[in-house]
Amino acid sequence: MRDRARGLQTLLREQVSSGETLRRLPDAVAEALLREGMYRLLTPKRFDGHAVDAVTVLRVGETLAEADGSAAWSVIINAIGSWLAGQFTPQCQHEIFGANPDARFAGSTTPGSARREHRGLRISGRWPYCSGAQHADWTVFGVTAETGGASERLLCCVPASELKVEKTWRTIGMRGTGSDTLVAHDLYVPEYRTLAFERLGHCAPSSQLETMHRMPFTALGTLTMLGPLLGMAKGALDFVAARASSKPLSNTLYPRQSDSAGLQIQLAQAALMIRTARMHAYEMAAALDTAAARDLAVDYPGRAEIRARIGYAAQQVVDALTILVSVHGAGSFAESTVLQQYWRDANMLARHAGLQPTVGYEIYGKTLVGVNERISPTI
Structure with a gap:
């Protein structure tokens, strides 16, 4: 699926400005995503879906977002919708997927x-x-x-x-x-x-036909949202690093940004922040996949930790992007550059309620000190 996602990048880059104008996915993009099976990521296998694991969902979202964060987000949200539909009654599932495994x-x-x-x-x-x-x-x-x-x-x-x-x-x-x-x-x-x-906040082992439905909803749903963030962060880092060897460092004697030790340090900091976020995301995804495969429930302290780490990872991406646009300079915000779009899209995505770091820290912190108080009904 990641290779299919990579194969869509050229089209996504060509169409991204149309999506900005239309304020929705261009039809050409929606049709390409459908053709490549992107809407079947978490469709149950019994309906000819892919029913991939959490790691794969992350990878697909990350890969698509290198070209277009909105397209990546749309695929992830659709996957979450498919997962939710798979929790409903068999009659409901057959009504949805029986006639259309690509249901959006x-x-x-x-x-x-x-x-x-x-x-x-x-x-x-x-x-x-x-x-x-x-x-x-x-x-x-x-x-x-x-x-x-x-x-x-x-x-x-x-x-x-x-x-x-x-x-x-x-x-x-x-x-x-x-x-x-x-x-x-x-x-x-x-x-x-x-x-x-209430069924979505807690996962009952063996209660579902598909392995993927053994995961707690909030953990899976919010974790996969990190995929688009990671992809945009990678795209921004690649953009700034590639131009550092030809772009002068303004108001200095450096003919190239890459000659500046200060800039090198900033790029390293941003790269490590992005890598840290990625390590958290994929480690959590692998842990969820392992627990589901072994039919193990994730207890409340475990879900609380996941929620906190998700917010932490999102904040790392936002902070890294702040460094990257500062390194590249005021030109980062020219409408003609993709960097401003990475910055706009990632900063907005990271403000999703499920990614807010402070809420996650409080939820997790209460478990660390033994405070038996739940501030969210969905963890």
Whole structure:
């Protein structure tokens, strides 16, 4: 799959400016991703999907993002949607994948409102930041339903054709993801297409047919988001390093940036930050793969540590990019250079709620000092 992803890089580079203008993936990119099986990464094998491991998902995201962070993000978010769909009832899975193993997803866990109705839910809400909304076949999103006087969080699977898309995606970064708002009003969802949200926070060994479904959702979902960050970081490092031997160091006597010891030190620092982030990401992915293969659950302290390390890795990438654009200078922000896009996209992606470092540190820190308090329902 990584070789297939690498084979798409030329097209992605050619189309990236179109994605910026359209504020969604260009059709040519979406079709190429479909043709190369990128939408089947975490589709269950029983539906002719690839059902790859976490390490492979990371590699694919990283490779695609060297050319286009938005395309990489769209593939990762779609993979998470496929994984979620694989948690629903067999009837729901057959409805989605039986006719289309390449089913594409959009969605959000931000809860809308729901009320119980005979054998299902009646839902309403607006779900912002639904990446890939324009090309989606299905959606997976959160709702809160009142049950017996208590609130219950659930996920719903709904055909994308039953929802309205509001074009609200106006940002300076990750423009090509098309992360618009999905809207539903008084929409009926049958019970077989609903899932208790609490099931996603804890993984029950042997409860699923596919090895990949033995992983805790939040750990897998947020970890794979690091793939696009790592790819953009690598692209930025390669860009700056390649030009250092021909670009003068402004306001100095150095005819080339590469002659400056100060610049050499800064490049080394950035490279090591990126390598540190990559080591964390792939070590965690390998650990999740091993646990799933051995049918071992990841306990709460383990999941808390993963959450903290994910945020730490994301921060390392952001800090490395800050160094790299400073090294390259004000020219980093010219619209004609890809470096400004790496910087914009990575800085926005790293602000995703699942990647925020401080929250992760608090969650992990509480386990280190024995504080029995959970501040997130999804860890």
